[in-house]
Amino acid sequence: MRRRSLLVQTLVTGAAVLLVAATATLLLIRSIDQERDGTALAGRAEKIVASGSALERFVVDMETGLRGYLITGDERFLQPTNEALQLYPGTVEGLGRMLGAGPDHRRLDRISADIDAYVSDYLKPQIVLGRRDLPAARGMINSRAGKQRVDELRRQFGELVAAQSHLADAATERSQRAARRARITAIVGLSLAALLVVGSIALEIGTVMLPVRRLAAAAQRIEAGDLSARVPVGDVRQAEELKRMSRAFNRMGDSVQAANDERAELQRAKDDFFALISHELRTPLTAIVGYAELLLEDQSLPPEQQHKFIDVINRNSRRLLRLVGDMLFIARMEAGGLDFERIGFDLSQVVRESVETFGPRAERGRVELRAEVAELGSRTGDPGRMGQAIDNLISNAIKFTPRGGRVTVRAVRGEGGEPIIEVSDTGRGISEEDQQRLFDRFFRAASAKRDAVEGTGLGLSIVKAIVDGHDGEVSVRSAMHEGTTFRITLPA
Amino acid sequence: MSTDADKRTILIAEDEPDIRDLVSFRLERAGYDVILAEDGQEALELAIEHRPDLAILDVMMPRMDGLELTRRIRAEQTIAAMPIILLTASVQDQAVTEGFRAGADDYMRKPFSPQELLSRVEAVLGRK
Numbered sequence: 187m188r189r190r191s192l193l194v195q196t197l198v199t200g201a202a203v204l205l206v207a208a209t210a211t212l213l214l215i216r217s218i219d220q221e222r223d224g225t226a227l228a229g230r231a232e233k234i235v236a237s238g239s240a241l242e243r244f245v246v247d248m249e250t251g252l253r254g255y256l257i258t259g260d261e262r263f264l265q266p267t268n269e270a271l272q273l274y275p276g277t278v279e280g281l282g283r284m285l286g287a288g289p290d291h292r293r294l295d296r297i298s299a300d301i302d303a304y305v306s307d308y309l310k311p312q313i314v315l316g317r318r319d320l321p322a323a324r325g326m327i328n329s330r331a332g333k334q335r336v337d338e339l340r341r342q343f344g345e346l347v348a349a350q351s352h353l354a355d356a357a358t359e360r361s362q363r364a365a366r367r368a369r370i371t372a373i374v375g376l377s378l379a380a381l382l383v384v385g386s387i388a389l390e391i392g393t394v395m396l397p398v399r400r401l402a403a404a405a406q407r408i409e410a411g412d413l414s415a416r417v418p419v420g421d422v423r424q425a426e427e428l429k430r431m432s433r434a435f436n437r438m439g440d441s442v443q444a445a446n447d448e449r450a451e452l453q454r455a456k457d458d459f460f461a462l463i464s465h466e467l468r469t470p471l472t473a474i475v476g477y478a479e480l481l482l483e484d485q486s487l488p489p490e491q492q493h494k495f496i497d498v499i500n501r502n503s504r505r506l507l508r509l510v511g512d513m514l515f516i517a518r519m520e521a522g523g524l525d526f527e528r529i530g531f532d533l534s535q536v537v538r539e540s541v542e543t544f545g546p547r548a549e550r551g552r553v554e555l556r557a558e559v560a561e562l563g564s565r566t567g568d569p570g571r572m573g574q575a576i577d578n579l580i581s582n583a584i585k586f587t588p589r590g591g592r593v594t595v596r597a598v599r600g601e602g603g604e605p606i607i608e609v610s611d612t613g614r615g616i617s618e619e620d621q622q623r624l625f626d627r628f629f630r631a632a633s634a635k636r637d638a639v640e641g642t643g644l645g646l647s648i649v650k651a652i653v654d655g656h657d658g659e660v661s662v663r664s665a666m667h668e669g670t671t672f673r674i675t676l677p678a
Numbered sequence: 679m680s681t682d683a684d685k686r687t688i689l690i691a692e693d694e695p696d697i698r699d700l701v702s703f704r705l706e707r708a709g710y711d712v713i714l715a716e717d718g719q720e721a722l723e724l725a726i727e728h729r730p731d732l733a734i735l736d737v738m739m740p741r742m743d744g745l746e747l748t749r750r751i752r753a754e755q756t757i758a759a760m761p762i763i764l765l766t767a768s769v770q771d772q773a774v775t776e777g778f779r780a781g782a783d784d785y786m787r788k789p790f791s792p793q794e795l796l797s798r799v800e801a802v803l804g805r806k
Contacts (some may be wrong), residue, residue, distance in 0.1 A: 461768060465738055468767040472789035473696040479792055480703065498696050550695075 192394060192425035199386035203379055210375020217368035224361025230284060231354030235347050237281045242343040244270035244277065245301060248309055249336045256316050256324050264313065271309075274301060290349055297342050304335045397424040401435060413443040462643065466509055470502035511574075512644045519651050526655045531569035533562045533605055533676075537597045540576040544584060552589040555580075559597040562605045565676070567656050575652040576607060578645040579672045583611040586670070604678040608671055615666040624662060625650040649674075686803065687711040689730040691721035691747065692765065693739045697788075701734060704792035705799065718742025722750055725757050732803055734795070735782075737766045737773065745780045752781040761802045765790070 251267030254260070278298045285291040308331065316323035326332070400417045407415035416439055417432045424432065477495040481487070487495075518524055541557045548555035576595075583593040591612040600606050616624065625646050649672075653660045657677050664670035688710050692698040702712045713728055715721035719741040725733060733751065737744035744764055752758050764777045764785040777785050783802050786795055 461770075464769050465767040468788040469694055469697065472767075473694070473700060475789040476697070476700040476704075476792050480700070483793065484707075498699075502696060 192427045195386075195389065195393070195425060199382065199389070203382045203386075206375060206379045206382060210371055210379070213371040213375070214368055217364045217371060220364035221361045221368065224357045224359075224364060227357035228354045228361065231350045231357065234281060234284050234290075234350045235354070237277055237284065238343055238346050238350070241274060241277050241281065241297070241301075242340060244274045245304070245336055245339050248305070249332055252309060252312055252316075252332065253327055256312065256320065256327055259316075259320050267309070267313075271305065290346060293342065293346050293349070297339065297346065300335070300339055300342065304332075304339065308332055308335060392423050393425045394428060397422070397428040397432065401428075401432060404435065404439075408439060408442070413439065413446055415439065459643070463513070467506070470506040470509070473502040474499050474506070508577075512648055515574075515648055515651075516644055519648075524651060524655065526571060526652075527568040528566055529569070530564050530566055531572075532564055533572070533607075534559050534597055536569050536573045537576055537595060537607060540573055540580055541595050543577065544580045547581075548584050548593065551584055551587070553584050553587050554592040555584070555595070556592060557595045559595070560599065562597055562599065565605070568652075571652045572656065575649045575674065576609070578649050579609040579674075582645055583609050583613070583670075583672075586613040587611045588613065600675065600678075602678055605676045607674040607676075610669060610671040612669045615668055616662065616664040616670055617666060621662055621664060625660070685709070685711055686731040687713060687728060688799065689713045689715065689721060689725055689728070689733040689735075691715040691718060691733065691739060691744070692736040693717055694736070697736070697765075700792060701795065704796055708796050710799075716740075718744065718747040721747055722754075725751055725760065726754060729757055730760065732761045732763070732799060734763045734765060734799070737764055737768065737777065745776055748777070748780040748782050763795075763798060763802060 247266040247270040251264050251270070254263030255267070278294070278301070281294055282291060282298075285294055312323055312326060312332070315326070397417070404415040404417045416436045419429060419432045419436065477498050481492060481495050515524075537559050538557065541555065541559075544555060580593065580595060587593055593612075594608075594610045596606075596608045596610075598606050598608075650660055653674050653676075659675045661673050661675070662670060663673070688705055690698055690701050690705070690712055692701065693716055698714055698716075702714060705712050713724050713730055715724050717740045718735075721733070721735065721739075722742065724730075735744040735747055739747075742750070744766075748762055748764070751760055751762065762782045762784075764782045765788060766773050766777065766785055767788040768774075769787075774785055784798050786798065
């Protein structure tokens with residue numbers, strides 16, 4: 187899909203609207219100018235026509251005045267003639283200015299020359315003649331020479347007026363065309379600009395407003411608690427910036443959801459842990475309280491029965507004690523206050539004692555408990571805690587080994603002389619996935635949870651803390667359905 | 679010793695041997711016959727086979743927990759009416775609610791007094 191940058195999109199549509207508006211305006215101005223030019227041209231032509239007519243009237247006035255004077259002999263008839271004689275050169279000059287260079291100017295020159303010739307060759311000599319010999323001059327009128335010249339002039343005026351009228355018509359026509367063009371330009375330009383604006387608004391709605399609305403709706407859904415709310419990104423039309431925003435929004439949603447899931451998972455683990463702790467505390471307590479009540483209730487029980495009950499109470503008291511110890515250990519570890527004794531002790535002796543402790547329990551569970559303990563000599567550390575670590579491994583091994591199985595405890599020296607303690611069982615094994623988290627606090631293997639095997643998920647994390655405290659390492663090796671081996675390696 | 683027990687049979691499902699023995703000892707001394715199961719699956723099979731008069735079920739058991747077992751018993755036509763008492767180690771009231779919803783008649787929180795358990799067994803059986 188083409189990248190649609192909001193910035194570019196806005197700039198392009200803005201520029202397009204501006205271009206259309208500017209073009210239309212320029213065309214409009216040109217058309218208006220043309221219209222004005224045409225109008226001006228037509229007006230000038232009309233003025234020329236008017237001036238031409240005035241000039242023609244002057245000539246007629248001259249001739250008429252002359253005739254009046256020659257017929258009556260009265261000088262007063264010459265007044266219009268004299269006025270015309272005075273005024274016509276100015277009118278000719280004005281006409282010349284208006285006509286400028288061109289064929290009509292040459293026509294004017296000819297007219298002007300003809301008037302001058304009429305005035306100097308005919309009019310003035312006739313007036314002079316009239317003053318000297320009126321009847322002779324009167325005879326000249328009858329010869330019609332003057333009339334012919336005036337008629338000729340009037341014909342020429344007619345031509346000039348016709349030519350100028352034609353010019354005026356053409357100019358008017360051009361002006362009207364320009365006005366029509368201006369109207370069309372205005373309509374087309376405005377429509378085009380409007381179309382562009384509408385188009386860009388439609389585009390903005392599709393690529394900006396709708397995506398923003400989708401984002402707002404999704405944000406509100408998340409605010410309302412629906413963390414799965416996302417916005418479409420790939421196959422929808424939206425501006426590049428909004429696409430980036432949508433992607434960022436979706437990623438944000440993902441991380442919020444992940445954090446939420448993690449918190450829920452943690453809460454579940456905590457709930458599980460409390461349920462487990464409750465179960466682990468109440469189970470031995472139930473046995474202790476129950477068997478004590480049986481003993482108190484009936485003092486006449488046979489001694490072996492009494493002994494058996496006391497043994498149960500004893501065993502469960504120890505189990506409770508161990509659990510309380512584990513929990514205190516974890517609490518202290520959590521607070522960072524774990525401290526180890528540093529005294530000399532015999533590691534092999536500690537291993538042997540642990541194995542002996544679990545003898546009865548292995549027997550009850552029909553599990554063979556075998557020990558191969560080499561002499562490892564004396565070393566410095568915390569014998570009590572080391573014993574606790576080995577106890578936990580043996581306890582686990584017995585717990586997860588079915589009847590008829592075998593648990594083997596080995597204490598040997600490695601190739602570099604380092605003491606190694608291994609606890610192997612023939613139990614169901616631990617999956618690769620569970621092995622990764624085995625030493626995490628509160629972690630319990632899936633199989634242990636499924637089969638409700640007792641335990642708090644604290645044992646192995648305690649083993650790890652103790653071995654770490656002795657600068658050693660603890661590792662696990664396991665194959666499903668074949669068995670598991672835990673190995674503690676201490677520094678030589 | 680109660681003599682009115684009439685040799686009624688009680689199924690005890692509990693994975694912890696000490697607690698299973700405790701309950702069975704107290705009930706046997708009171709004159710009941712007991713059937714013992716170590717997990718939920720075994721308990722269901724024994725319940726169908728022997729149709730005991732009452733079942734005492736631990737909630738947290740391997741293979742099938744007590745709640746699921748209760749639901750299965752209620753769904754099994756021949757034993758659907760069997761009175762059930764749950765033993766729970768949970769401190770949360772939610773677990774009790776869940777137990778009743780699954781169809782239990784009564785429940786005991788661990789740790790419990792064997793004498794009180796016996797009283798409840800008699801009460802539940804007496805109501806029948």
